[in-house]
Structures are given as C-alpha cells and as structure tokens.
Amino acid sequence: MSDLKLTMGNIEFDNPIWVASGTFGYGTEAPELVDVNRLGAIVTKSITRQPREGNPPPRIVETPSGMINSIGLANIGVERYIKEMLPIYESLTTKIIMNIAGTDIQEYIEILEMVESVSSVIAGYEINISCPNVKKGGMEFGVDCDMTAKLTDALRSRTDRLIIMKLSPNVSDIVSIGQASQDAGADAVSAINTVVGMSISAKTGTSDIYTTYGGLSGPAIKPVGLAAVHKLYQKLNIPIIGIGGIVNGQDVAEYMLAGAQAVQVGTANFRNPGISEDILSQLETFISESKWPSANDMVGQVKTHS
Numbered sequence: 121m122s123d124l125k126l127t128m129g130n131i132e133f134d135n136p137i138w139v140a141s142g143t144f145g146y147g148t149e150a151p152e153l154v155d156v157n158r159l160g161a162i163v164t165k166s167i168t169r170q171p172r173e174g175n176p177p178p179r180i181v182e183t184p185s186g187m188i189n190s191i192g193l194a195n196i197g198v199e200r201y202i203k204e205m206l207p208i209y210e211s212l213t214t215k216i217i218m219n220i221a222g223t224d225i226q227e228y229i230e231i232l233e234m235v236e237s238v239s240s241v242i243a244g245y246e247i248n249i250s251c252p253n254v255k256k257g258g259m260e261f262g263v264d265c266d267m268t269a270k271l272t273d274a275l276r277s278r279t280d281r282l283i284i285m286k287l288s289p290n291v292s293d294i295v296s297i298g299q300a301s302q303d304a305g306a307d308a309v310s311a312i313n314t315v316v317g318m319s320i321s322a323k324t325g326t327s328d329i330y331t332t333y334g335g336l337s338g339p340a341i342k343p344v345g346l347a348a349v350h351k352l353y354q355k356l357n358i359p360i361i362g363i364g365g366i367v368n369g370q371d372v373a374e375y376m377l378a379g380a381q382a383v384q385v386g387t388a389n390f391r392n393p394g395i396s397e398d399i400l401s402q403l404e405t406f407i408s409e410s411k412w413p414s415a416n417d418m419v420g421q422v423k424t425h426s
C-alpha cells in the first residue's frame with residue numbers, strides 16, 4: 121500500500137482525501153454510513169457567530185450539468201458548535217478542520233477567538249471567503265486582495281493552528297487572491313468553492329432557486345477546479361487543496377497532477393456518504409499501478425504542451 125501521508129503546517133494528515141464543507145454536516149451525523157477515521161480530514165460546514173436558518177426554499181436544484189445550491193450558511197452558530205460538536209471530536213482520530221464564515225473581519229475574529237479559548241482537537245480553520253449564496257459577507261473578502269490579506273493577517277496573529285483560505289472561482293484573478301492569502305500568512309489555500317449559476321424552468325418561466333442565483337457543484341465544475349489549482353500551483357509555494365467535482369480516485373490523481381497536495385470531496389457525498397472511503401481505495405490502486413512512488417510525487421507533475 122502506498123504512503124499517502126502528508127504534512128501541512130505543523131499537522132500530519134494520514135491521507136489526502138478530505139470531505140468538503142457543507143456536504144458532510146458537522147462530521148458527526150453518519151457514523152454508521154462511513155468510517156470517518158479513514159478520512160484524511162473532515163471540513164465542517166461553515167460556522168457563523170449566530171445560528172442561521174439559511175435561505176428559504178427552494179435552495180437546491182439538480183440540473184443536467186450539476187447541482188445548484190443556495191443553502192445560505194444554515195448552521196447552529198459557534199456557541200452551540202463549541203458546546204455540542206467539539207466534545208464529539210475528542211473521540212475521533214481523523215483531523216477536524218472547522219470552516220468559518222462571517223460578514224465582517226470582526227465576526228471571523230470573534231468566532232476564531234471563541235474556539236481558541238477552549239481546549240479542543242481542532243487541527244485548523246478553513247476560512248470561507250467565497251460563499252456566493254449570502255447577501256452580505258464571504259464573497260466581499262474573496263474578490264478583494266486587500267480584504268483577503270487583512271482578514272488572513274488578523275486570523276494568523278490569533279492562532280497557531282492551520283489557516284486555510286478557501287478561494288472562489290467567481291473572480292477575475294484567483295491567483296492574486298491566493299497570493300494575498302499566502303503573503304499574509306495562510307498555511308494553505310483550498311480551491312474551489314461553487315461556481316455561480318442559475319436554473320430556469322422554461323415551461324413555468326420561473327427561476328428554480330429562491331435567491332435566483334446559486335452555486336453550481338459536482339463533475340461539471342471539475343475542469344474549473346483543475347485550472348484554478350494549476351494556476352495557483354504555478355505561483356504559490358504553500359500547499360493547495362483541490363476541490364470541485366471529485367467522484368473517484370482518478371479525479372484525485374488529476375487534481376494532484378495539477379498541483380493539489382490534498383483534495384476535498386463535496387457533492388458526491390450526497391449520493392453516497394461513504395464515497396470518500398471508496399475514493400481512497402481507488403487512489404491507492406491508481407498509484408500502485410502508476411509510475412509514481414507516492415501521492416506526493418505526483419503533485420504538480422502534469423505535462424503541458426507549452
């Protein structure tokens with residue numbers, strides 16, 4: 121069996137197959153469906169300072185080319201998260217990455233400080249600066265280098281745990297946002313969040329999502345994710361975590377060849393919450409049958425024509 125271990129910041133992960141924020145709840149919901157301890161990490165759904173109900177329905181629609189969601193960051197809020205979820209994580213051996221979302225820098229800081237002030241096994245934070253489905257916050261940071269730098273810097277100075285900035289594909293230059301994150305002290309970036317999309321029912325003449333626009337995810341966005349990862353890999357020297365449309369081990373290999381050191385599986389969890397375990401086995405088989413001695417050796421090795 122190939123060695124799939126990897127190190128990011130001061131954390132060692134058993135393998136590069138993680139589950140993506142918002143597609144695996146708080147990581148505690150499906151113990152009978154999946155052995156979460158086999159996952160490299162669980163990225164929990166975005167947590168905000170106050171509980172949020174999210175957007176009104178309809179907030180999910182299946183299209184012929186992927187799923188569109190507009191959940192709007194529904195979550196229990198950081199106080200309940202600390203009280204109810206952190207104790208459960210103590211019994212898990214997989215790494216927990218808490219995803220944080222806020223409407224301004226102060227909210228992100230407050231959430232992080234609240235979690236830092238209690239003892240927990242959280243390995244790090246993924247900072248959602250890329251949610252396309254809320255009116256205020258998230259994306260305001262993700263489209264602006266200065267705001268991204270300020271936020272990253274503010275959080276960096278308050279924790280020694282991993283800081284991963286989650287980047288949006290809905291920008292003109294994803295690399296400059298990644299660069300701003302790196303320069304301000306992020307340990308890694310993850311890419312991509314969902315791609316802004318719309319679904320219309322021609323017969324009724326209505327939009328299928330309450331908020332009109334939502335975030336497209338699933339295999340349709342894999343090419344967008346691969347390009348983002350490859351562009352980031354050319355310019356950054358911190359690790360990149362690839363996200364978008366991963367459904368099997370070969371998809372993971374493609375992301376690694378593009379430059380990802382780890383990946384996150386998202387929408388595929390809704391079809392099969394145990395799919396990440398299958399993907400892990402498929403990656404092991406892929407590597408053992410390939411010329412690559414290990415997953416790490418594949419990172420960034422895609423042959424391009426120029």
Ligand SMILES: Cc1cc2nc3c(=O)[nH]c(=O)nc-3n(C[C@H](O)[C@H](O)[C@H](O)COP(=O)(O)O)c2cc1C
Binds near residue numbers: 365386
């Ligand atoms: C229903 C749903 C909810 C999501 N919620 C969040 C969230 O709370 N925070 C976040 O950073 N990303 C969220 N995402 C984005 C995913 O983490 C991931 O970046 C995106 O779906 C692309 O990966 P995929 O194509 O494998 O699904 C959500 C995605 C879906 C489909």
